Amino acid sequence: xxxxxxxxxxxxxxxxxxxxxxxxxxxxxxxxxxxxxxxxxxxxxxxxxxxxxxxxxxxxxxxxxxxxxxxxxxxxxxxxxxxxxxxxxxxxxxxxxxxxxxxxxxxxxxxxxxxxxxxxxxxxxxxxxxxxxxxxxxxxxxxxxxxxxxxxx
Amino acid sequence: xxxxxxxxxxxxxxxxxxxxxxxxxxxxxxxxxxxxxxxxxxxxxxxxxxxxxxxxxxxxxxxxxxxxxxxxxxxxxxxxxxxxxxxxxxxxxxxxxxxxxxxxxxxxxxxxxxxxxxxxxxxxxxxxxxxxxxxxxxxxxxxxxxxxxxxxxxxx
Amino acid sequence: xxxxxxxxxxxxxxxxxxxxxxxxxxxxxxxxxxxxxxxxxxxxxxxxxxxxxxxxxxxxxxxxxxxxxxxxxxxxxxxxxxxxxxxxxxxxxxxxxxxxxxxxxxxxxxxxxxxxxxxxxxx
Numbered sequence: 300x301x302x303x304x305x306x307x308x309x310x311x312x313x314x315x316x317x318x319x320x321x322x323x324x325x326x327x328x329x330x331x332x333x334x335x336x337x338x339x340x341x342x343x344x345x346x347x348x349x350x351x352x353x354x355x356x357x358x359x360x361x362x363x364x365x366x367x368x369x370x371x372x373x374x375x376x377x378x379x380x381x382x383x384x385x386x387x388x389x390x391x392x393x394x395x396x397x398x399x400x401x402x403x404x405x406x407x408x409x410x411x412x413x414x415x416x417x418x419x420x421x422x423x424x425x426x427x428x429x430x431x432x433x434x435x436x437x438x439x440x441x442x443x444x445x446x447x448x449x450x451x452x
Numbered sequence: 453x454x455x456x457x458x459x460x461x462x463x464x465x466x467x468x469x470x471x472x473x474x475x476x477x478x479x480x481x482x483x484x485x486x487x488x489x490x491x492x493x494x495x496x497x498x499x500x501x502x503x504x505x506x507x508x509x510x511x512x513x514x515x516x517x518x519x520x521x522x523x524x525x526x527x528x529x530x531x532x533x534x535x536x537x538x539x540x541x542x543x544x545x546x547x548x549x550x551x552x553x554x555x556x557x558x559x560x561x562x563x564x565x566x567x568x569x570x571x572x573x574x575x576x577x578x579x580x581x582x583x584x585x586x587x588x589x590x591x592x593x594x595x596x597x598x599x600x601x602x603x604x605x606x607x608x
Numbered sequence: 609x610x611x612x613x614x615x616x617x618x619x620x621x622x623x624x625x626x627x628x629x630x631x632x633x634x635x636x637x638x639x640x641x642x643x644x645x646x647x648x649x650x651x652x653x654x655x656x657x658x659x660x661x662x663x664x665x666x667x668x669x670x671x672x673x674x675x676x677x678x679x680x681x682x683x684x685x686x687x688x689x690x691x692x693x694x695x696x697x698x699x700x701x702x703x704x705x706x707x708x709x710x711x712x713x714x715x716x717x718x719x720x721x722x723x724x725x726x727x728x729x730x731x
Binding site: 346389392393411413414416418419421427451 | 488495502539584
């Protein structure tokens, strides 16, 4: 999988988190899965169609999600992932999608990104793609975010 | 707007019938949905883009997901988390959505293309779709309830 | 006087509420254009400013802006469009239709406060 297809999704998240003051984001791991299974409790998924086809999933624990929403609300404490907090992750997903989409077109990748869906719950188990998946762990001040990229190329 | 929903509604009942022999009763009522959908247990989502962007979601109780898989594969599965059960529901959704967008592309020239289906199960998942209005159609079968949800972005 | 926020996202309404309350204005929240128009029908005389999200399900913010600017009771109320899109065309379209200001998400509280004060002529 060409890095030019992956970077926009990592940088998209990084750019938006930085705008909310979460700086110093690092890649802490990169590995390959046979298919994209995810078992974290909060996952935002966007689809890709065009010269590529696939899904990108941003997954995190409930604690990471709460910390991110707290940063979005200028540090207001977030006790639970209620409707307000969930809408925060929704806003964030929209912004990341928009940003990634701009970065892809700047890299001359001709794709459309579909609207994000965000899943909240506990004991969640996903199969997001049955194709080879690249997983990148991002260490952020809010906690770990796992970025799963499954593309049919 | 009805012309956008109708192909999905028709394909759902037809394709589940053809592939599994199960009869699905879908309500005539098309309900406006809020931004959050509570899952019945197993959910598959297919998103698409073209002239319009959107999402098709099919959601069902675990019993029905298992029954559908057993009928498609001829194998007796018990646990909804098995790979074959989840991927069967994803594939079913892919076929329904593919059938529906073929109709939409022919009739309305929407040039829609599908992203691969995703599927999930869990304890009371909530699926949120920011910024999109959607409709839900409830349904039932002898093996439990299901619902479908269809969302389209506005034109332009 | 009151400031109205029209946004489908609960978190954006909450952020706007916290900024507006510091300025000693009361906040009226609406989650979509329909709810906002219902509230305006009764309370338009008390509304000093409308912060209007562009991208909402149902009627979008731009369509609502057009309605506001055509209504003889509402058209004097300043409207600030809030959007996540950075496209210049939309800004021009909104200003031409009668929006007073334009705010791009994500914004800081300082930016939001400054824009609100500008809209209210206190900048």
